Amino acid sequence: MDADATEPRTRAARRAATAQRILKAAQFEFGERGLDATTVRAIATRARVDPSLVIQHYGSKNDLFAIAAQLHRESTDEDVIEHLLDVLDVRLNELPPETRALVRSMLTAPEATLAMQEFLNERVKGLSRAIEGVDADLRAALTVSSVLGLTIARHFLGLHALTEISEEQIARTVRPWLTAALGEDTTAPRSADSARPEQPPTP
Amino acid sequence: MDADATEPRTRAARRAATAQRILKAAQFEFGERGLDATTVRAIATRARVDPSLVIQHYGSKNDLFAIAAQLHRESTDEDVIEHLLDVLDVRLNELPPETRALVRSMLTAPEATLAMQEFLNERVKGLSRAIEGVDADLRAALTVSSVLGLTIARHFLGLHALTEISEEQIARTVRPWLTAALGEDTTAPRSADSARPEQPPTP
């Protein structure tokens, strides 16, 4: 468990280790309080390190944020909805720290806003390419936005009905409903059974 | 157009007017940059007023934010989805300034987070009371979260497919899809209290 306990012998390795410790601390603080409200001193304290060392390692607070909030974006064009659920994580797990940091600041830090815009637009493009019919872009954007909203409501606002959710409920209600926007059926006045959970779609 | 141009004669009226000017400036700044990144001086400059006057009027920056970001919450139990679309505004209009201020800071300012939690939980409660069937809470939360996501994606991140949207497209795609999560048609019986006191979950 204790990854910190094992202290490397060589100097370079120790340096790399503290750099990593600083990065993790930064991700946590940024993810919890956002870019503005997070102080370099708070990061340093959490990493058990002097504030100036944080700067020596990463140049500036903003540079550190840029690294700490960087999503690793792989573009799997297939299995889009699954990947979406994975990346924006409506699942039961915690959010990965870098995602948390980025989302937390996306409304207040211009650089985070930009990164999020790019990321989401990318997802929308991928999705809309994968589906067919009229308003493909709109329906893709609908799905992506909803997953974003779900993520925020669940992981950042702690909406009751979403925090107590089970895998089974996701399968029964959330997933079919989300994928519904990707189908063409939306133009109908109201699709009869797609969202009705009376009879769960059997896997 | 010039609502500011007409200067009231009485002293009290003038004071009230500048108070209003400060409030509007605060809403704009908070809505654009968030609580942390907004300075009292910036608000004062925008209101063409000395920074200290802002404090004299509203006590502190945080008090001012609390007032500037206060949503007027009427609880109309009927026509829930319509009201939801109205309040969280997936429509074509701009967001009302106080909504914008609150949403902008909801991920970084604890007080805003709390206000948003209360607001959304309230909406979820109202919705889930109005619909029937299993997982009513979950389906209500799904809808509310999605509207939140749509609002953010549209008004704060500017997702292409959502900014260029037309009323017709909303009617055709967004609304039916959103209401789909609610199960039955929204215009269906809302006061099901008498008919449905409690419903045991049927697996």
Next chain:
DNA sequence: AGGTTCGCTCAACGCCTGTAGAGTCAGTCG
């Protein structure tokens, strides 16, 4: 008309921030 009120500005305070540069001491190496 003259004294009082009070909305507003001015100047300044103490605090906290990000960051720079000098100093320190353990690890490294010939």
Next chain:
DNA sequence: CGACTGACTCTACAGGCGTTGAGCGAACCT
């Protein structure tokens, strides 16, 4: 073993912040 390197800490600074209290002058009251 002694000199050096470099990862880290210490000290400090300049700038911006929210907020305060004194002062000014126009509006107000009698």
